[in-house]
Amino acid sequence: MADNRVTGQEGRRLVSTAIRQALSAGDLVPGQRLVEQELSETLHATRNSVREALQDLAAEGLVELVPRRGARVRIVSVEEAIQITECRAALEGLCARRAAQHASAEQRESLLEIGAAMRAAVSGGDLNTYSALNRQLHARIAEISGQKVAGGLLDRLKGQMVRHQFRLALRPGRPGKSMPQHLAIIEAVVAGDGPAAEAAARTHLDSVIEELRATPGGAELHEASRLQAPA
Secondary structure, three states: OOOOOEOHHHHHHHHHHHHHHHHHHOOOOOOOEEOHHHHHHHHOEOHHHHHHHHHHHHHOOOEEEEOOOEEEEOOOOHHHHHHHHHHHHHHHHHHHHHHHHHOOHHHHHHHHHHHHHHHHHHHOOOHHHHHHHHHHHHHHHHHHHOOHHHHHHHHHHHHHOHHHHHHHHOOOOHHHHHHHHHHHHHHHHHHOOHHHHHHHHHHHHHHHHHHHHOOOOHHHHHHHHHHHOOO
């Protein structure tokens, strides 16, 4: 029987994309083992393609390669999550500003539609839908900005934050805090106000950082890191 598994660069991209999507959806959890044979059979890609894809993902910080034990989803600590979010704040602020400057009328309308859907999801208590719309909004703004370098960096950073993002989204009262922040970003982009859009994006990410610090052990880790840093 012929082996029709995908190989080469196509197989490599297939496996990388599938794992990224599984991470974004929460189907893979931090520390979970990634078995080459299982991935090969599930994704119909060759073992070599799987191995190369795992190496690519390890270089991006999404996967950890453990000697003699294979690969697993990398675990990101609260302190590292805070540092990742600080980087995201700068990049997302840039994207929001550029989106406000370059968005077409159709693109601005699409952001308003996302905002309306967010209101409906929060009103109906549908946290899963709200979380998905949250990711959609950030991705849409990055796309509209045309800043492909920033967009690529953000994809990598957000991929490492999956565990923390899901936990934050489920915290009591969090959607009520984050939704007005998202709506402020949308309003500024739609109005074409670049500085306001950047400020709104940074305010939102600063709020995420504060939530991370409120995670058990988060504030202590942050303070220890601050005290150890050079003056």
